[in-house]
Amino acid sequence: MPSVTLPPFPSDVPTHPLLVVDYALIKANDRTEIDKLWKAATEIGFWYLKNHQVDPNEMFDMGVETMNMPTSEKVKFEQGDGGMSHGYKAIGANAVDDTGALDTVEYINIAKDDAFAYPKVARRSYPAATNARMESTIAPFIRKSTEVNMVLIEIFNDRLGLPKGALAQRHSPEELSGSEARCTKTPPKPQGMSEELRAIGAHSDFGSMSFLHNRLGGLQVLVPGTEKWQYIKVNCIYPFEPQPIPGHAICNVGDAMALFSGGILRSNIHRVVTPPGDQAKHERWSLVFFTRPGDSIILRALVEDSPLIAEAVKKSEDPAKYETGSTSFEWFARRTKNQRIKNRTGPETWQASRGTEHQPAAS
Ligand SMILES: O=C(O)CCC(=O)C(=O)O
Ligand SMILES: [Fe+2]
Numbered sequence: 089m090p091s092v093t094l095p096p097f098p099s100d101v102p103t104h105p106l107l108v109v110d111y112a113l114i115k116a117n118d119r120t121e122i123d124k125l126w127k128a129a130t131e132i133g134f135w136y137l138k139n140h141q142v143d144p145n146e147m148f149d150m151g152v153e154t155m156n157m158p159t160s161e162k163v164k165f166e167q168g169d170g171g172m173s174h175g176y177k178a179i180g181a182n183a184v185d186d187t188g189a190l191d192t193v194e195y196i197n198i199a200k201d202d203a204f205a206y207p208k209v210a211r212r213s214y215p216a217a218t219n220a221r222m223e224s225t226i227a228p229f230i231r232k233s234t235e236v237n238m239v240l241i242e243i244f245n246d247r248l249g250l251p252k253g254a255l256a257q258r259h260s261p262e263e264l265s266g267s268e269a270r271c272t273k274t275p276p277k278p279q280g281m282s283e284e285l286r287a288i289g290a291h292s293d294f295g296s297m298s299f300l301h302n303r304l305g306g307l308q309v310l311v312p313g314t315e316k317w318q319y320i321k322v323n324c325i326y327p328f329e330p331q332p333i334p335g336h337a338i339c340n341v342g343d344a345m346a347l348f349s350g351g352i353l354r355s356n357i358h359r360v361v362t363p364p365g366d367q368a369k370h371e372r373w374s375l376v377f378f379t380r381p382g383d384s385i386i387l388r389a390l391v392e393d394s395p396l397i398a399e400a401v402k403k404s405e406d407p408a409k410y411e412t413g414s415t416s417f418e419w420f421a422r423r424t425k426n427q428r429i430k431n432r433t434g435p436e437t438w439q440a441s442r443g444t445e446h447q448p449a450a451s
Contacts, residue, residue, distance in 0.1 A: 094303060094304060094367065094370055095365065095366040095367050095369075095370070097304075097305045097319075097321050097322055097364065097365075097367065098364050098365035098366070098367075101305075101319060101364040101365065102318060102319070103318060103319045103320060103321040104132075104309055104311055104318035104319070104320060105321075106128065106132070106134050106135050106136050106320060106338070107124050107125075107127065107128040107135045107136070108135070108136045108137075108138055108336065109121060109124055109125045109128060109135045109136065109137050109138070109339075110138055110139050111137050111138065111139045111140040111141075111236065111239075112139040113139075114239065114240070114243065115239060122243055122247070125240070125243060126243075126244075126247055129244065129341050129353050129354065130352055130353060130354060131312070131354065132309065132311075132312060132354065132356055133340050133341040133346075133353065133354035133355055133356035134309060134320070134338060134339070134340045134341075134356060134358075135338070135339055135340075136336040136337070136338060136339075137236070137299070137336065137337045137338070137339045138336050138337075140236050140299075140337055141232070142229070142232045142233055142236060142299070142301075142337065144229070144301035144337075144375045146221070146224075146225040146229070147225060147226070147229050147269065147271060147301075147375050148271065148301075148303075148373055148375060149221075149225070150217070150218065150221040150225050150226060150271065151196065151271030151272075151273065151373060151375065152273075152373075153217040153218075153220070153221070154176075154196050154215055154217045154218045154271070155194060155196075155273045156217070157215050157216070157217050159178070161215060161216075162176045162178070162194075162215055163176065163178060164215075165212075165213065165214055165215050165218075166178060166181070167181070167197070167424070167428075169425065169428045169430045169431055170421075170425065171420075171421030171422065171424050171425035172211075172212070172421070172424065173197050173266060173268060173294075173420065173424045174197050174198065174199040174202065174211050174212050174268055175196070175197060175212055175214070176194070176195070176196050176197075176214075176215065177193075177194060177195050177196075177197070178194055179191070179192060179193065179194045179275075180192070180429065181428060181429060181430075182288075182289070182427040182428060182429060183289065183427055183428075183429050183432060183437070183438055183441075184286040184287075184288065184289030184290075184359075185286070185289050185290070185438060186435035186438035186439065187435070188429060188432050188438075189286065189289075190429060191286070191287060191288055191289065192274060192275065192285050192286075192287045193272050193273065193274045193287045193288060193360070194272070194273050195270050195271060195272040195273070196214070196215070196218055196270070196271055197268045197269070197270045198214060198218060198222075198226055198230075198268055198269045198270075199211040199212070199266075199267070199268050200230050200234065200265065200267040200268060200269070201264050201265065201267075202214070202222075203222055203226045203227045203230050203269070204227060204230070206219070206222040206223060206227065207222075210264065211264070226269060229269060229377070230267075230269055230377060233269070233299050233377035233379075234267070234377070234379060236299060237296070237297040237299055237377070237379040238256065238259065238379070240297055240339065241255050241256065241259065241296060241297060241345070241379070242255070242256060244345065244349070244353060248348075248349055248352060248353075248390075248394050248396055248397060249394040249395060249396045249397075250390060250393050250394050250397075251393055254390060254393055255296075255345075255348065258348070258381045258382060258385045259296065259379060259380075259381055259382065260382055263382035263383060263384065264382070264383050265380050265381060265382050265383055265416065266294070266295060266378070266380035266381075266383070266416060266417065266420045267295070267377075267378060267379050267380045268377075268378055268380075269375070269376070269377050269378075270375070270376045270377075270378065271373070271374075271375050272288075272360075272372075272373065272374045272375075272376075273371060273372070273373055274287045274306065274360070274371065274372040274373075274374075275371060276368065276369050276370055276371055276372075277362045277368040277369065284361050284362045285361065285362045286359060286360070286361055287306060287359075287360040287361060287362070287372070288359055288360040289359055289427075290310065290357050290358070290359040290445070291357065291358070291359065291443070291445065292342065292343055292346075292355040292356065292357050292358075292443045292444055292445045293340060293341075293342035293343065293355060293378065294342060294343055294344075294378070294380065294419065294420050294423050294424075294443060295342040295343070295344050295378045295379060295380030295381065295416075295420070296341075296342050296344040296345045296378075296379045296380055296381060297339065297340075297341065297342060297345065297378075297379045298339065298340045298341075298342055298376055298377070298378050298379075299337055299339050299376065299377045299378075299379075300337060300338040300339070300340070300374065300375070300376045301337050301338075301374065301375040301376075302322045302338065302374050302375075303322065303372070303373055303374070304322055304363040304367045304370060304372045304373075305319050305320070305321070305322045305363045305364050305367055306319075306322075306360045306361055306362065306363040306364075306367075306372055306374075307319070307320045307322070307338070307358060307359075307360055307374075308320065308358060308359055308360070308361055309356055309357070309358045310356070310357045310358070310359075312354070312356065317359070317361075319364060320338060340355075340356065340358070341353045341354055341355050341356070342355050342378070342380075343355045343387070343419070343443040343444045344380060344381050344385075344387055344416060344419075346444045347387045347388060347389060347410055347412060347444065348387070348388075348389065348390050348397075349389070349390075349397055349400070350389035350390075350391065350397040350398070350400035350401040350404065350410050351389075351400055351401070351404055351410065352396065352397065352400050355443070355444050355445075357445045360372075360374075380416060380420065381416040382416060383415060383416055383417035384415055384416070384417070385415060385416045386412075386413075386414070386415055386416075387412045387414055387415070387416060387419050388410060388411050388412060388413075389401045389410035389411070391410075409444070419443070422440065422441070423441050423442075423443055424441075425441075426438065426440040426441030427441045
Protein backbone atom coordinates (compact mmCIF):
# COMPACT_ATOMS: atom_id res chain seq x y z
CA MET A 89 0.00 0.00 0.00
CA PRO A 90 1.26 3.55 -0.62
CA SER A 91 2.63 4.79 2.64
CA VAL A 92 0.65 7.91 3.40
CA THR A 93 -0.78 9.09 6.65
CA LEU A 94 -4.54 9.23 6.49
CA PRO A 95 -6.34 12.02 8.34
CA PRO A 96 -8.46 10.90 11.30
CA PHE A 97 -12.24 10.81 11.18
CA PRO A 98 -13.24 14.45 11.87
CA SER A 99 -14.35 15.08 15.43
CA ASP A 100 -17.12 17.50 14.39
CA VAL A 101 -19.01 15.09 12.11
CA PRO A 102 -21.94 13.30 13.79
CA THR A 103 -21.72 9.51 13.87
CA HIS A 104 -24.03 6.70 14.87
CA PRO A 105 -22.53 4.77 17.79
CA LEU A 106 -22.33 0.98 17.54
CA LEU A 107 -22.00 -1.54 20.35
CA VAL A 108 -18.57 -3.16 20.63
CA VAL A 109 -18.74 -6.95 20.75
CA ASP A 110 -15.74 -8.93 21.97
CA TYR A 111 -15.35 -12.04 19.81
CA ALA A 112 -13.13 -13.77 22.39
CA LEU A 113 -15.93 -13.46 24.98
CA ILE A 114 -18.52 -14.67 22.46
CA LYS A 115 -16.40 -17.76 21.83
CA ALA A 116 -16.14 -18.27 25.58
CA ASN A 117 -19.96 -18.25 25.69
CA ASP A 118 -20.09 -15.17 27.93
CA ARG A 119 -23.78 -14.43 28.60
CA THR A 120 -23.43 -10.65 28.90
CA GLU A 121 -21.51 -10.45 25.63
CA ILE A 122 -24.04 -12.65 23.85
CA ASP A 123 -26.82 -10.37 25.14
CA LYS A 124 -24.93 -7.40 23.72
CA LEU A 125 -24.53 -9.10 20.33
CA TRP A 126 -28.25 -9.94 20.31
CA LYS A 127 -29.20 -6.35 21.12
CA ALA A 128 -27.00 -5.03 18.30
CA ALA A 129 -28.20 -7.61 15.77
CA THR A 130 -31.89 -7.04 16.49
CA GLU A 131 -31.89 -3.22 16.88
CA ILE A 132 -29.56 -1.78 14.22
CA GLY A 133 -28.07 -4.96 12.74
CA PHE A 134 -24.54 -3.48 12.90
CA TRP A 135 -21.81 -3.72 15.56
CA TYR A 136 -18.06 -3.42 15.99
CA LEU A 137 -16.25 -6.70 16.51
CA LYS A 138 -12.96 -6.79 18.38
CA ASN A 139 -10.52 -9.61 19.20
CA HIS A 140 -11.40 -11.47 16.00
CA GLN A 141 -7.78 -12.20 14.97
CA VAL A 142 -8.46 -11.59 11.27
CA ASP A 143 -5.71 -9.46 9.76
CA PRO A 144 -6.90 -7.68 6.59
CA ASN A 145 -3.53 -6.20 5.53
CA GLU A 146 -2.49 -8.77 2.93
CA MET A 147 -5.97 -8.72 1.44
CA PHE A 148 -5.66 -4.96 1.01
CA ASP A 149 -2.33 -5.60 -0.76
CA MET A 150 -4.11 -8.09 -3.03
CA GLY A 151 -6.71 -5.41 -3.77
CA VAL A 152 -4.06 -2.84 -4.70
CA GLU A 153 -2.20 -5.35 -6.90
CA THR A 154 -5.42 -6.29 -8.67
CA MET A 155 -6.66 -2.72 -9.19
CA ASN A 156 -3.21 -1.70 -10.48
CA MET A 157 -3.63 -4.05 -13.43
CA PRO A 158 -4.57 -2.38 -16.73
CA THR A 159 -8.31 -1.81 -17.11
CA SER A 160 -8.20 -3.72 -20.41
CA GLU A 161 -7.08 -6.76 -18.42
CA LYS A 162 -9.46 -6.31 -15.46
CA VAL A 163 -12.56 -6.01 -17.67
CA LYS A 164 -11.89 -9.48 -19.08
CA PHE A 165 -12.99 -10.70 -15.63
CA GLU A 166 -16.03 -8.39 -15.28
CA GLN A 167 -19.11 -9.73 -13.46
CA GLY A 168 -21.16 -9.22 -16.61
CA ASP A 169 -24.84 -8.33 -16.74
CA GLY A 170 -26.36 -11.76 -16.14
CA GLY A 171 -26.56 -11.53 -12.34
CA MET A 172 -23.24 -13.08 -11.33
CA SER A 173 -21.51 -11.17 -8.55
CA HIS A 174 -18.13 -12.93 -8.59
CA GLY A 175 -15.42 -11.15 -10.58
CA TYR A 176 -14.39 -7.55 -11.25
CA LYS A 177 -16.85 -4.65 -11.18
CA ALA A 178 -15.76 -1.57 -13.12
CA ILE A 179 -16.47 2.00 -11.94
CA GLY A 180 -19.94 3.11 -13.02
CA ALA A 181 -21.23 -0.39 -13.83
CA ASN A 182 -23.97 -0.11 -11.18
CA ALA A 183 -26.74 2.37 -10.47
CA VAL A 184 -26.83 3.96 -7.01
CA ASP A 185 -30.51 4.93 -7.11
CA ASP A 186 -33.70 4.84 -9.16
CA THR A 187 -32.58 7.74 -11.39
CA GLY A 188 -29.72 5.60 -12.70
CA ALA A 189 -26.93 7.76 -11.19
CA LEU A 190 -23.68 5.76 -11.43
CA ASP A 191 -21.55 4.31 -8.65
CA THR A 192 -17.94 5.51 -8.26
CA VAL A 193 -16.20 2.36 -7.02
CA GLU A 194 -14.39 -0.58 -8.54
CA TYR A 195 -14.14 -3.89 -6.76
CA ILE A 196 -13.05 -7.48 -7.06
CA ASN A 197 -15.33 -10.18 -5.65
CA ILE A 198 -13.70 -13.55 -5.08
CA ALA A 199 -16.00 -16.53 -4.53
CA LYS A 200 -15.22 -18.66 -1.50
CA ASP A 201 -15.77 -21.69 -3.73
CA ASP A 202 -13.10 -20.52 -6.20
CA ALA A 203 -10.61 -19.70 -3.45
CA PHE A 204 -11.00 -23.19 -1.97
CA ALA A 205 -11.01 -25.00 -5.34
CA TYR A 206 -7.99 -23.15 -6.76
CA PRO A 207 -6.34 -23.86 -9.18
CA LYS A 208 -9.57 -25.52 -10.26
CA VAL A 209 -12.41 -23.17 -11.14
CA ALA A 210 -15.66 -23.58 -9.20
CA ARG A 211 -17.42 -20.42 -10.41
CA ARG A 212 -15.16 -18.40 -12.68
CA SER A 213 -11.56 -17.25 -13.29
CA TYR A 214 -9.86 -14.08 -11.98
CA PRO A 215 -7.14 -11.56 -12.99
CA ALA A 216 -3.52 -12.73 -12.66
CA ALA A 217 -2.80 -10.49 -9.64
CA THR A 218 -5.78 -12.01 -7.81
CA ASN A 219 -4.72 -15.56 -8.72
CA ALA A 220 -1.22 -14.87 -7.44
CA ARG A 221 -2.67 -14.35 -3.93
CA MET A 222 -5.35 -17.04 -4.09
CA GLU A 223 -3.61 -19.68 -1.96
CA SER A 224 -1.29 -17.51 0.15
CA THR A 225 -3.70 -14.72 1.11
CA ILE A 226 -7.29 -15.10 -0.09
CA ALA A 227 -8.08 -18.68 0.97
CA PRO A 228 -6.73 -18.21 4.54
CA PHE A 229 -8.63 -14.90 4.89
CA ILE A 230 -11.86 -16.53 3.71
CA ARG A 231 -11.34 -19.53 5.98
CA LYS A 232 -10.90 -17.34 9.08
CA SER A 233 -13.70 -14.94 8.16
CA THR A 234 -16.07 -17.85 7.53
CA GLU A 235 -15.23 -19.25 10.94
CA VAL A 236 -16.04 -15.94 12.66
CA ASN A 237 -19.30 -15.49 10.76
CA MET A 238 -20.36 -19.08 11.46
CA VAL A 239 -19.71 -18.66 15.21
CA LEU A 240 -22.01 -15.62 15.18
CA ILE A 241 -24.62 -17.47 13.10
CA GLU A 242 -24.60 -20.36 15.60
CA ILE A 243 -25.24 -17.91 18.46
CA PHE A 244 -28.22 -16.48 16.54
CA ASN A 245 -29.43 -20.03 15.86
CA ASP A 246 -29.65 -20.72 19.59
CA ARG A 247 -31.14 -17.36 20.53
CA LEU A 248 -33.82 -17.78 17.88
CA GLY A 249 -34.76 -21.12 19.47
CA LEU A 250 -33.89 -23.06 16.31
CA PRO A 251 -32.84 -26.73 16.50
CA LYS A 252 -29.08 -27.14 16.75
CA GLY A 253 -27.42 -26.65 13.37
CA ALA A 254 -30.55 -25.38 11.56
CA LEU A 255 -28.70 -22.32 10.23
CA ALA A 256 -25.34 -24.10 9.86
CA GLN A 257 -26.97 -26.65 7.58
CA ARG A 258 -28.16 -23.77 5.38
CA HIS A 259 -24.54 -22.62 5.08
CA SER A 260 -22.99 -25.99 4.40
CA PRO A 261 -19.40 -26.09 3.11
CA GLU A 262 -20.57 -28.97 0.91
CA GLU A 263 -22.80 -26.74 -1.22
CA LEU A 264 -21.79 -23.96 -3.62
CA SER A 265 -22.88 -20.55 -2.33
CA GLY A 266 -22.66 -16.83 -3.12
CA SER A 267 -20.16 -16.36 -0.24
CA GLU A 268 -17.37 -14.05 -1.36
CA ALA A 269 -14.62 -11.63 -0.35
CA ARG A 270 -14.80 -8.09 -1.79
CA CYS A 271 -12.04 -5.51 -1.93
CA THR A 272 -13.31 -2.07 -2.99
CA LYS A 273 -11.39 0.99 -4.16
CA THR A 274 -13.04 4.40 -4.21
CA PRO A 275 -11.02 7.20 -5.84
CA PRO A 276 -10.55 10.48 -3.96
CA LYS A 277 -13.25 13.10 -4.48
CA PRO A 278 -12.37 15.17 -7.57
CA GLN A 279 -10.91 18.57 -6.67
CA GLY A 280 -13.38 21.43 -6.77
CA MET A 281 -16.37 19.15 -6.43
CA SER A 282 -18.50 20.30 -3.57
CA GLU A 283 -21.33 17.80 -3.38
CA GLU A 284 -21.12 14.48 -1.65
CA LEU A 285 -20.81 11.50 -3.99
CA ARG A 286 -22.60 8.24 -3.44
CA ALA A 287 -19.96 5.60 -3.98
CA ILE A 288 -22.29 2.65 -3.30
CA GLY A 289 -26.05 3.22 -3.31
CA ALA A 290 -28.40 2.52 -0.39
CA HIS A 291 -28.83 -1.21 0.07
CA SER A 292 -29.20 -4.01 2.54
CA ASP A 293 -26.66 -6.81 2.18
CA PHE A 294 -27.84 -9.74 0.11
CA GLY A 295 -26.60 -12.68 2.20
CA SER A 296 -26.38 -13.74 5.84
CA MET A 297 -23.47 -12.00 7.59
CA SER A 298 -21.00 -9.32 6.46
CA PHE A 299 -17.61 -8.79 8.13
CA LEU A 300 -16.03 -5.47 7.11
CA HIS A 301 -12.61 -3.84 7.52
CA ASN A 302 -12.28 -0.12 6.80
CA ARG A 303 -9.57 2.51 6.77
CA LEU A 304 -11.61 5.64 6.14
CA GLY A 305 -15.12 6.88 6.88
CA GLY A 306 -17.81 6.86 4.21
CA LEU A 307 -20.06 4.06 5.43
CA GLN A 308 -23.42 5.39 6.55
CA VAL A 309 -26.48 3.73 8.06
CA LEU A 310 -30.07 4.87 7.84
CA VAL A 311 -30.84 5.05 11.53
CA PRO A 312 -33.96 2.96 12.30
CA GLY A 313 -37.06 5.03 12.91
CA THR A 314 -35.55 8.13 11.26
CA GLU A 315 -34.92 9.46 7.77
CA LYS A 316 -31.38 10.28 8.79
CA TRP A 317 -28.19 8.92 7.25
CA GLN A 318 -25.33 8.85 9.73
CA TYR A 319 -21.67 7.96 9.39
CA ILE A 320 -20.19 5.01 11.22
CA LYS A 321 -16.99 6.18 12.83
CA VAL A 322 -13.78 4.87 11.32
CA ASN A 323 -10.62 5.90 13.06
CA CYS A 324 -7.36 4.39 12.00
CA ILE A 325 -3.67 5.03 12.13
CA TYR A 326 -2.48 4.00 8.70
CA PRO A 327 -0.89 1.59 7.85
CA PHE A 328 -0.60 -0.04 11.25
CA GLU A 329 -4.16 0.08 12.45
CA PRO A 330 -6.38 -0.70 9.52
CA GLN A 331 -9.54 -1.14 11.51
CA PRO A 332 -12.34 1.40 12.08
CA ILE A 333 -11.29 1.87 15.63
CA PRO A 334 -7.92 0.15 16.08
CA GLY A 335 -8.57 -3.58 16.00
CA HIS A 336 -12.31 -3.22 15.41
CA ALA A 337 -14.06 -4.62 12.37
CA ILE A 338 -17.69 -3.84 11.53
CA CYS A 339 -20.22 -6.68 11.26
CA ASN A 340 -23.73 -6.56 9.93
CA VAL A 341 -26.72 -8.81 9.33
CA GLY A 342 -27.89 -9.39 5.74
CA ASP A 343 -31.23 -10.20 4.13
CA ALA A 344 -30.98 -13.98 4.43
CA MET A 345 -30.74 -13.87 8.24
CA ALA A 346 -33.53 -11.26 8.41
CA LEU A 347 -35.72 -13.62 6.35
CA PHE A 348 -34.82 -16.84 8.23
CA SER A 349 -35.58 -15.07 11.52
CA GLY A 350 -38.92 -13.55 10.46
CA GLY A 351 -37.46 -10.06 10.84
CA ILE A 352 -36.11 -10.56 14.37
CA LEU A 353 -32.58 -9.98 13.08
CA ARG A 354 -32.25 -6.68 11.26
CA SER A 355 -30.74 -6.27 7.79
CA ASN A 356 -30.26 -2.52 7.95
CA ILE A 357 -30.04 -0.25 4.94
CA HIS A 358 -26.62 1.40 4.44
CA ARG A 359 -24.55 3.12 1.74
CA VAL A 360 -21.08 4.50 1.09
CA VAL A 361 -20.53 8.20 0.41
CA THR A 362 -17.51 10.49 0.17
CA PRO A 363 -15.42 10.14 3.34
CA PRO A 364 -15.90 13.14 5.65
CA GLY A 365 -13.61 16.22 5.87
CA ASP A 366 -10.00 15.83 4.76
CA GLN A 367 -10.48 12.08 4.37
CA ALA A 368 -12.30 12.84 1.07
CA LYS A 369 -8.93 13.66 -0.53
CA HIS A 370 -7.73 10.08 -0.17
CA GLU A 371 -8.38 6.82 -1.93
CA ARG A 372 -10.75 4.71 0.14
CA TRP A 373 -10.20 0.97 0.47
CA SER A 374 -12.59 -1.43 2.11
CA LEU A 375 -12.65 -5.17 2.51
CA VAL A 376 -15.69 -7.33 3.23
CA PHE A 377 -16.33 -11.00 3.62
CA PHE A 378 -19.94 -11.98 2.92
CA THR A 379 -21.27 -15.31 4.17
CA ARG A 380 -24.29 -16.36 2.12
CA PRO A 381 -26.55 -19.43 2.27
CA GLY A 382 -26.09 -22.41 -0.04
CA ASP A 383 -27.39 -21.77 -3.57
CA SER A 384 -30.44 -24.05 -3.26
CA ILE A 385 -31.64 -22.76 0.11
CA ILE A 386 -35.08 -21.16 0.01
CA LEU A 387 -35.15 -17.78 1.71
CA ARG A 388 -38.09 -17.87 4.10
CA ALA A 389 -38.86 -17.55 7.80
CA LEU A 390 -38.18 -20.81 9.64
CA VAL A 391 -41.61 -20.73 11.31
CA GLU A 392 -41.95 -24.50 11.73
CA ASP A 393 -38.67 -24.70 13.61
CA SER A 394 -39.05 -21.91 16.15
CA PRO A 395 -42.10 -20.57 18.04
CA LEU A 396 -40.24 -17.27 18.41
CA ILE A 397 -39.93 -16.87 14.64
CA ALA A 398 -43.52 -18.05 14.07
CA GLU A 399 -44.72 -15.40 16.54
CA ALA A 400 -42.63 -12.66 14.90
CA VAL A 401 -44.07 -13.43 11.46
CA LYS A 402 -47.62 -13.55 12.85
CA LYS A 403 -47.17 -10.11 14.40
CA SER A 404 -45.57 -8.64 11.27
CA GLU A 405 -47.49 -6.10 9.19
CA ASP A 406 -46.66 -8.07 6.05
CA PRO A 407 -46.14 -11.80 6.83
CA ALA A 408 -46.03 -12.60 3.09
CA LYS A 409 -42.64 -10.92 2.71
CA TYR A 410 -41.07 -13.77 4.69
CA GLU A 411 -42.03 -16.27 1.97
CA THR A 412 -39.86 -15.04 -0.89
CA GLY A 413 -40.30 -18.20 -2.97
CA SER A 414 -36.75 -17.58 -4.03
CA THR A 415 -33.60 -19.61 -3.56
CA SER A 416 -30.51 -17.88 -2.23
CA PHE A 417 -29.00 -18.13 -5.74
CA GLU A 418 -32.06 -16.49 -7.35
CA TRP A 419 -32.34 -13.76 -4.71
CA PHE A 420 -28.73 -12.86 -5.13
CA ALA A 421 -28.77 -12.95 -8.96
CA ARG A 422 -31.88 -10.78 -9.12
CA ARG A 423 -30.38 -8.13 -6.86
CA THR A 424 -27.00 -8.12 -8.62
CA LYS A 425 -28.48 -8.06 -12.11
CA ASN A 426 -30.90 -5.20 -11.52
CA GLN A 427 -28.20 -2.94 -10.12
CA ARG A 428 -26.24 -3.20 -13.37
CA ILE A 429 -26.70 -0.02 -15.38
CA LYS A 430 -26.73 -1.92 -18.67
CA ASN A 431 -29.92 -3.68 -17.56
CA ARG A 432 -31.68 -0.45 -16.66
CA THR A 433 -34.97 0.27 -18.41
CA GLY A 434 -36.19 2.86 -15.87
CA PRO A 435 -36.78 3.35 -12.12
CA GLU A 436 -38.40 -0.10 -12.03
CA THR A 437 -35.01 -1.75 -12.56
CA TRP A 438 -33.70 -0.25 -9.33
CA GLN A 439 -36.89 -1.30 -7.55
CA ALA A 440 -36.35 -4.84 -8.84
CA SER A 441 -32.89 -4.86 -7.23
CA ARG A 442 -34.31 -4.27 -3.76
CA GLY A 443 -34.12 -6.76 -0.89
CA THR A 444 -35.55 -6.53 2.60
CA GLU A 445 -34.58 -2.86 2.99
CA HIS A 446 -36.52 -1.11 5.67
CA GLN A 447 -37.93 2.31 4.87
CA PRO A 448 -37.71 1.92 1.08
CA ALA A 449 -38.90 5.54 0.69
CA ALA A 450 -35.42 6.65 1.75
CA SER A 451 -33.62 4.67 -0.95
O1 LIG B 1 -17.17 -0.08 2.01
C1 LIG B 1 -17.93 -0.12 2.97
O2 LIG B 1 -17.71 0.49 4.02
C2 LIG B 1 -19.21 -0.92 2.90
C3 LIG B 1 -19.39 -1.67 1.62
C4 LIG B 1 -20.72 -2.32 1.47
O3 LIG B 1 -21.69 -1.96 2.09
C5 LIG B 1 -20.87 -3.47 0.57
O4 LIG B 1 -19.94 -3.74 -0.23
O5 LIG B 1 -21.92 -4.14 0.63
FE1 LIG C 1 -23.23 -3.49 2.12
